[in-house]
Amino acid sequence: MPDFSPTQYAVPFFVVAVLAEMIWARLRNPAAYEPMDTLVSLAFGLGSTVAGALFGGFAAYVFIEAYQFRIFDMGPEWWSLWWAWPLCFVLDDLKYYWVHRAGHRIRWMWASHVNHHSSQHYNLSTALRQSWTGSFTFGLLFALPLVLLGFHPVMIGICSGLNLVYQFWIHTEAIDRMPRWFEAVMNTPSHHRVHHATNPRYLDRNYAGVFIIWDKMFGTFEEELSARGGAEPIRYGIVKQLGSFNLLYAVFHEWIGMVSDIWRSPWRHKLSYLLREPGWTHDGSRETSDTIRAKWRERQEAAAATGVNQVADRNPIAGAAEAANSSI
Amino acid sequence: MVIPPLLLQFLVSLTAILALYGLARMLGFGSKPKLVDEASVRFAAGEVEDGFVAERIAISKPGDTALARDANAQIMVIKRHGNRFAGRILSDQTLVREEVAAIIVDCGDTQFGSVRLSLDQPSIWVDAINRL
Numbered sequence: 001m002p003d004f005s006p007t008q009y010a011v012p013f014f015v016v017a018v019l020a021e022m023i024w025a026r027l028r029n030p031a032a033y034e035p036m037d038t039l040v041s042l043a044f045g046l047g048s049t050v051a052g053a054l055f056g057g058f059a060a061y062v063f064i065e066a067y068q069f070r071i072f073d074m075g076p077e078w079w080s081l082w083w084a085w086p087l088c089f090v091l092d093d094l095k096y097y098w099v100h101r102a103g104h105r106i107r108w109m110w111a112s113h114v115n116h117h118s119s120q121h122y123n124l125s126t127a128l129r130q131s132w133t134g135s136f137t138f139g140l141l142f143a144l145p146l147v148l149l150g151f152h153p154v155m156i157g158i159c160s161g162l163n164l165v166y167q168f169w170i171h172t173e174a175i176d177r178m179p180r181w182f183e184a185v186m187n188t189p190s191h192h193r194v195h196h197a198t199n200p201r202y203l204d205r206n207y208a209g210v211f212i213i214w215d216k217m218f219g220t221f222e223e224e225l226s227a228r229g230g231a232e233p234i235r236y237g238i239v240k241q242l243g244s245f246n247l248l249y250a251v252f253h254e255w256i257g258m259v260s261d262i263w264r265s266p267w268r269h270k271l272s273y274l275l276r277e278p279g280w281t282h283d284g285s286r287e288t289s290d291t292i293r294a295k296w297r298e299r300q301e302a303a304a305a306t307g308v309n310q311v312a313d314r315n316p317i318a319g320a321a322e323a324a325n326s327s328i
Numbered sequence: 329m330v331i332p333p334l335l336l337q338f339l340v341s342l343t344a345i346l347a348l349y350g351l352a353r354m355l356g357f358g359s360k361p362k363l364v365d366e367a368s369v370r371f372a373a374g375e376v377e378d379g380f381v382a383e384r385i386a387i388s389k390p391g392d393t394a395l396a397r398d399a400n401a402q403i404m405v406i407k408r409h410g411n412r413f414a415g416r417i418l419s420d421q422t423l424v425r426e427e428v429a430a431i432i433v434d435c436g437d438t439q440f441g442s443v444r445l446s447l448d449q450p451s452i453w454v455d456a457i458n459r460l
Contacts (some may be wrong), residue, residue, distance in 0.1 A: 035352040038349060249439045
């Protein structure tokens with residue numbers, strides 16, 4: 001049985017790549033990095049490996065138990081079946097799409113996954129900003145069909161690791177677009193910038209891990225519009241930016257918010273605060289990605305109807321200056 | 329002394345993280361952008377909440393914080409966060425107190441923290457916030 005952890009072997013590459021991107025940023029885009037943000041992101045990465053070592057055993061136990069009930073048996077030397085590896089990799093990526101989509105659309109899952117999105121920066125250190133609390137969600141259930149199909153948990157673990165390693169390099173602004181054929185099939189920096197954007201146009205889009213085809217198949221694909229073509233620049237992070245570099249707050253803030261909402265809400269709504277989309281409230285007092293996008297569309301349509309370009313709202317020369325001491 | 333492999337891995341990773349942090353500082357990242365004019369506040373406010381169109385604006389003298397009010401009388405406080413800006417729409421729970429030539433706005437979000445704004449005539453904004 002192979003004993004191989006792709007992410008562990010990739011760590012030196014991660015460090016060298018972050019170094020290289022820092023040099024690029026120094027020369028081309030100094031605002032791409034912020035030391036405290038980088039420190040928090042990297043601490044997230046280290047903490048997630050510790051959390052994985054502490055709590056990952058439960059998922060392994062569940063998978064090993066479930067493996068006994070597999071439908072197809074690949075035999076004791078399952079690792080020697082060459083065709084099983086690419087098949088497992090593709091199916092695991094399909095699983096990743098759905099677990100990732102759930103990570104954005106179910107608040108319980110989002111409480112964990114939000115960690116990866118809470119930086120206002122988008123660089124290779126953001127890729128390492130991994131959750132500490134994934135073991136406290138039901139994400140592992142998404143892998144059970146693979147186990148029951150007969151893929152050994154170790155094979156799935158290796159494929160998931162390779163998937164994660166692939167996703168590292170796409171967290172960058174240093175690469176604009178890949179060749180068209182590559183952009184059509186694979187997840188790329190351009191596609192994933194969309195995923196990390198908070199612009200209403202891009203919210204909850206491009207959930208893919210390795211193959212962008214899943215988003216195209218399931219209707220969640222959004223193309224990145226070029227800022228050079230006049231599109232608004234991408235804003236990274238979360239709708240309500242943390243405004244803090246406190247690591248523990250960054251890790252647990254959504255869990256605290258969710259538990260607090262469940263605690264304070266009427267009984268009939270408690271489960272909804274756990275299972276409905278982030279931002280949902282029983283009194284409609286907050287916004288979800290859907291309502292934000294709907295309002296944005298309304299504004300776009302209104303602006304188009306009146307012939308006013310929305311960009312003018314942000315034009316530096318638009319609007320007269322108003323003194324701080326004027327009446328408000 | 330034998331160090332367990334996992335602990336060794338942790339310590340090596342921690343060292344690499346601190347080295348990268350140090351390098352990021354050494355390379356001069358982490359500039360302090362300023363809110364220099366109303367346009368920059370409008371831009372930041374639009375980033376905090378898409379669709380927020382600031383009509384009244386007050387920029388703190390150091391350019392690190394600002395207040396903005398829209399047509400619906402919503403007031404937003406904006407502060408520099410690293411080399412970006414973050415903000416909050418103020419609610420009726422907001423606490424504001426006046427100091428000499430400055431106001432301290434506490435939006436109720438502990439981690440976001442209190443925001444100090446050094447303004448020319450802060451009392452106008454204090455009144456506006458208290459009216460929320």
